[in-house]
Amino acid sequence: xxxxxxxxxxxxxxxxxxxxxxxxxLPAYNEEAALPTLLSRFSSLSGTIHxxxxxxxxxxxxxxxxxxxxxxxxxxLDIKLVSHRTNLGLGKALKSGLSAVLELASTDDALVVxxxxxxxxxxxxxxxxxxLQGGAEIAIASRFTPGGNDSTAPLYRRLLSxxxxxxxxxxxxxxxxxxxxxxxxxxxxSLLQKAAASWGDSLIEETGFACMVELLLKLRAWNPVIQExxxxxxxxxxxxxxxxxxxxxxxxxxxxxxxxxxxVRQPTAExxxx
Numbered sequence: 001x002x003x004x005x006x007x008x009x010x011x012x013x014x015x016x017x018x019x020x021x022x023x024x025x026l027p028a029y030n031e032e033a034a035l036p037t038l039l040s041r042f043s044s045l046s047g048t049i050h051x052x053x054x055x056x057x058x059x060x061x062x063x064x065x066x067x068x069x070x071x072x073x074x075x076x077l078d079i080k081l082v083s084h085r086t087n088l089g090l091g092k093a094l095k096s097g098l099s100a101v102l103e104l105a106s107t108d109d110a111l112v113v114x115x116x117x118x119x120x121x122x123x124x125x126x127x128x129x130x131x132l133q134g135g136a137e138i139a140i141a142s143r144f145t146p147g148g149n150d151s152t153a154p155l156y157r158r159l160l161s162x163x164x165x166x167x168x169x170x171x172x173x174x175x176x177x178x179x180x181x182x183x184x185x186x187x188x189x190s191l192l193q194k195a196a197a198s199w200g201d202s203l204i205e206e207t208g209f210a211c212m213v214e215l216l217l218k219l220r221a222w223n224p225v226i227q228e229x230x231x232x233x234x235x236x237x238x239x240x241x242x243x244x245x246x247x248x249x250x251x252x253x254x255x256x257x258x259x260x261x262x263x264v265r266q267p268t269a270e271x272x273x274x
Contacts, residue, residue, distance in 0.1 A: 020108045021052040022129070023101045023189070027093035028057055028116035032064040033239040039074045041122040046076060049126060054078045057116070058097040061087035090183075090243070091211035095204040102189070102196055109189040113212075114141075118237045120184045127229050128186035137191045137224035138216070140177065141184035147230030148179070154235070156246060164253040168213065171257040177226055180213050181253075184231060187219075195219055208245065210252035217260045 024042065028035065039055070046053050055077055057070040061084045070081040082100050084093065094113065101111055110132055114120040124141055131139035143150040144165065150158055165180045196203055199218060206214045 020110050020189075021054065021106065022049065022125075023054050023056060023105055023109060023111045024125075025056045025058065025094070025097035025101060025111060025113045026116040027060060027090055027097060027113075028062065028066050028070075029060040029087055029093070029243060030062045030064045030066060030240055031116045032062075032066050032069060034118040034237075035066060035069045035116060038116060038118045038122070039069075039077060039079070041118075043074055043076050045122050045125060049129065052078075054080060054101075056080050056082060056097050056100060058082045058084070058093040058100075060084050060089070060093040089207035090209055091204055091207040091214075094211050094215070098192060098196070098204070102193060105189045105193075107190045107193065110186055111189050111192060112184075112186045114184045117240055119234050121232065121234060124184070124229065124231060125186070131227040131229060132186055132188055134227075135225055136227040137188045137222075138219065138226045139186040140179055140182050140226065140228045141231035142177075142179035142182060142228035143231055143233055144178040145228040145230055148228075148232070149230075150233040150235070152235040153233055157235075157242075160246060160250060163250075164210075164213065167253065168217075168257050168260065172217070172260045174220075177216070178228060179231075180216060181209070182231070183209075183212050185212075185216075191219060191222060191224055194222055206252055206256070208252055209249045210256055213253065213256055213260075217256065218263045221263065 042055055057079060059067040059070060059081060067081060067083060070079060073079045082096050084096065105111065110129060112125060112128060120141065128139040128141065142148045143161070161181050165178060168180050169175045195218060203218060204211050204215055
C-alpha cells in the first residue's frame with residue numbers, strides 16, 4: 001500500500017507563481033472522526049502553496065459534532081461553515097458549497113471539491129493546481145488513469161464507478177475522461193461562473209453521488225480542457241459509514257447517460273465560450 005502523496009520541491013516552486021485564492025469545498029455528513037485530522041492536513045498544506053486558502057465545510061444536517069468542529073476551527077486556517085438543517089444529500093451539499101464560494105470568489109480563483117472523510121489525499125492538491133496553471137480548466141484526481149489506484153475500496157464501489165464511466169463513455173459521444181465519477185476535482189472559478197450564470201439553479205439537480213457526473217457533463221458545453229492526475233484512493237482511512245446507496249446511484253447514472261447528450265449544448269446563448 002502506497003504512502004500518502006508528498007508535494008515535491010519542484011511543485012512548490014511552480015505553485016509560488018499562482019496568484020489566485022484557493023477555495024476548498026468539503027461536503028460533510030457525520031464526519032466528526034475524520035475532520036480534525038483532515039483540517040490538520042490542510043493547515044500543513046497552507047504554508048506550502050503560496051496562495052490564500054479558504055476551507056468551506058458544508059454540514060449536511062449532521063447529527064454528530066461535525067458543525068462544532070467546523071465552528072471551532074483550527075489555527076492558521078480560514079474556515080467557513082455552510083449549514084443544512086437536515087440531511088439533503090451530496091448533490092444539495094455540493095450545490096450549497098459552490099453557490100457560497102461563487103458569491104465571493106474572483107475569476108482567477110481555483111476551487112477544489114473533495115470528500116471530508118480523509119480518503120482523499122490533501123497532498124495531491126498542488127498537482128491539481130499545477131494542472132490548472134498549465135492550462136486545464138478542470139483537473140480530476142483520477143483512480144483510473146495510469147498510476148491511479150482504488151484497490152482499498154470495496155469491490156461493489158469499484159464495480160459501480162467503473163461501470164458508470166464505461167456506460168457514460170459508450171452512451172455519450174466524445175467523452176475521453178476515464179474517471180467520470182471522481183469526487184475529488186479542481187476547477188477554475190471562471191468556468192464555474194459561466195456555467196452558474198447559464199444553468200442557474202439547475203446546474204446541479206441530482207441529490208446523490210451522481211451529482212459529480214452531472215456537473216462534469218454540464219460543464220462540457222464550454223469545451224473545457226480536462227486533465228486527469230493519478231490518484232491513490234485511501235478508502236482504508238475512512239472512519240464513518242458509507243452513505244452510498246448502490247441501487248439508487250446506479251439508476252441515477254443510467255438516467256444521466258440518457259439525458260447527458262443534451263447537456264453538451266449551452267442552455268443560453270449569452271454564455272458562449274469565446
